[in-house]
Amino acid sequence: MNLITYIVSRLLQMIPVVIGVSLVAFLAIHLVPGDPVQLMMHGRATPETLQAAHAKLGLDQSLLIQYWHFITNAATGSLGTSIIQNADVGKIVGERLLPTVLLLVTSAVFAILIALPLSIIAARRSDQAADHAIRLVGIIGFAMPPFWVGIILMLFFGIYLDWFPISGYGRSFGDRMYHLVLPSLTVALFLAPILIQSLRAAILDVMTAEYITVARAKGLGPWRILIKHALRNALMPVTTILAVNIGWLLSGAVVVEYLFSFPGLGSLLVRAVGQRDYPVIQGLSLVFAILVLVVNLLADLSYMLIDRRVLKA
């Protein structure tokens, strides 16, 4: 199998999931008990505005036609109209997408920076004091809810030390990175325990492979073996674990964005739910799901680039 057919078949596999996901997002607005427009307007809508809003949202057409419009519009990036904000949902969501993606990337980088050295130490000293200590720290870390960790970081680094801003996003790139430090550190601390645990297991697993003995027989030093021969192989299962856990990462991000008043998809979702802005909720649920699917796809592709054997299978 070559690269192109692999990618194409992988994309084809995604189609049923995308249909299912779009169906769930589409039904979100239709499963609301009562009239969604009436709910959005807190029951104060007159019959005329109600009718106008229904027409605007397409709610007066049959379900099948509505769904057809929903997916064809979504394919072109249009996700309907927010009655409350009187703006295009695609545009509202689009503005928030980049900050969230940026937050995810910086969080993943922080998480790897934390997890990599700790998992290497834990693996090299497996079943010794250092390993047990790291495992315990991981367990406690896993039990810490991100919104609480965020508040602790806010208190210490934001208020007590006054090193980093505790809310907002900033304007220039550098300023944005500065604003991202605490939120992404919070998400990273949520993710790191899972990463440490899986990386440690993966490294231990790889270190028993015969090619590691061969590498030692060639006269390579322990660090070279670890970095060149063990880590690369151990990172492959970790890529998958990161991708599989992207949902959890995003869940953490929703809470953290809200806590740090960070203008991303998560804080938008919380606000939209508070305002009962159903078209935005609908659009966001679709975008979140697509984000997860895309990350999983990218992980599979990068896996394939690291290990060509995938193509053979």
Place this chain on the structure above:
Amino acid sequence: MAAAERQAVQASEETRPPILEIEDLVVEFHQGGKIVRAANHVSLTVRQGETVGIVGESGSGKSVLCRSILRLLPSPPSFVKNGRIKFAGRDLLELPESEMQKIRGADIAMVFQNPMNALNPVWPIGDQITEGERVHRGLGARAAHGLAVELLKRVGIPSPDIRVDEYPHQWSGGMVQRAVIAMAIAGGPKLILADEPTTALDVTIQDQILALLMDLQEATGTTLILVSHDMAVVAETCDRVAVMYAGRIMELAPTAEVFARPRHPYSLGLLRSIPRIDGKGQRLEPIPGQPPSLSDLPPGCPFMPRCSFALPACGTAEISLREVAKDHFSACIKAADLVAVAT
């Protein structure tokens, strides 16, 4: 026969200096409260340029012996409890790890049993062949690439300039084993340890790989230790043979001597259990019983429970190699009486 010829040459060069001297080596594995003695007072001297075969059933300690020379056994669970391994005048067991790294790959190299597991699946083959040389001699990327192509050519890989950048999964087992051999000779080692180099390969490929090893040894004058469970492989290739059982060397002699006049019941048993092409309907006789558990060795000769020549004294006798004929060592207390039986 090539081996016999070489042996004749060998005999005239008795004065060749030893390159490797293993003295009274004891290696133990400590696992779950049990102590497994995988090498039990092993002594073996290997002279420069010769080919020494180590044969025995699986679990007899031959691989452990091989790996402890390069100090590749993980500790824990393995511990060297006694002995010395002198290589070029230095005791390898005394060297700091950093010195040992300089010897691995450069002075002593190893060929492994299963080629498909011996190479890292995520790096190109050529890269892995010369990696040791890049570390030992600080070879640059381009020079290393050139060396890889040259080495692959020497081990008989067709169009090496193209295949050098391929990955292990793209090659057959026999080809990868050639690459592993190329990796072993990359540093021009004085000693090559080949640990069952043909066991994992198809029968038709086995002979090619053995022939390659022999050719390379002849061309470079390298010393070779060949570990195998197969008496036939050893017969074709080795100058001398050490027969191992339960972590001990039971018999050590020139190959032709072992085959003609085995002086240990276990060697005799091994010989009788291999099919012979010229044997006119001779029946194969498997050795009865199982090798003993290495964690619970009885005193005296470990082969005694399976031995048809056993005496009560075997259960108490001190087991050590004694010279029973010129250059012929046996650990059997009845070695002298065995000649009559074997012939």
Place this chain on the structure above:
Amino acid sequence: MDHSNTLKLPLHRRLADEFRRWPVTLKVGAVILLTIVLAGVFAPWLVPYYPYSQDLNNTLQPPSLAHPFGTDNFGRDLLTRVLWGIRIDLPFGFLTTYVPMIYGVVLGSLAGYAGGFFDSVLMRVLDVVVAFPFLVLIIVIVAILGPGIFNIYLSIFLTAWTMYARLARAEMLVERNKDYILAARNLGYGPGRIVFRHALPNVMNSSIVFSMSDFVLNIMLVSGLSFLGLGVTPPTPEWGAMIAEGRDFIFEAWWISTLPGLALVITGTALCLIGDGLAQRLGERRHALI
């Protein structure tokens, strides 16, 4: 050890024997969890305050002997509220973990055993549910159904079974080719009997181990939703809601947010330790969120 012999031992001896085999993490975790449960049960007798009673003369008091966790902006004693919070968060976590586990494991093992159409439909449903970030899915369902603890239960019951179905299905795919299943089939047992009587006990282990992490995440979920203002509403003494209330006073009263959070961390750690120990005791690999 002779099995028939152990069965003859009196119950307390068998329990003692089992307890002796527990890894230290399991023992420590169980002791902490037991302490928390008892503290929740006996909360009214442990502290002299009532979680809803305000004392406007004593607002925003830092931790002291009279108020070990300090007081909040209504002068309510925070330690009292944290202890009463056990009565909300722990049962919630328990129900949202073990109710979906029951039908998740059943559905997953049936799908794994039977294969075919049922299996593929279930797998497609799983793929879709897993494509949504869990919290997002819960928030959207809560947004549709409206807020309230009942709707949160409902939304979790609708979605949380998927993890268990996945685990049980994977285990069942391995298990169904084992000799004892083939033997049961040769005896003419029906699929229902084979799955429930024979295979289920063996496919449960990974779910049991995972349920401990799930328990932690579910407690975090309800407190997270309350923190976002979508879950339990004030003045209910729910841990996440308390943390959210403290957020407004982060500059002058650090203890309101941080100390209730400690309760979450200790509970979560106890559950994780139990999970870790169970994994060792049951000989399971610990699953990192699958």
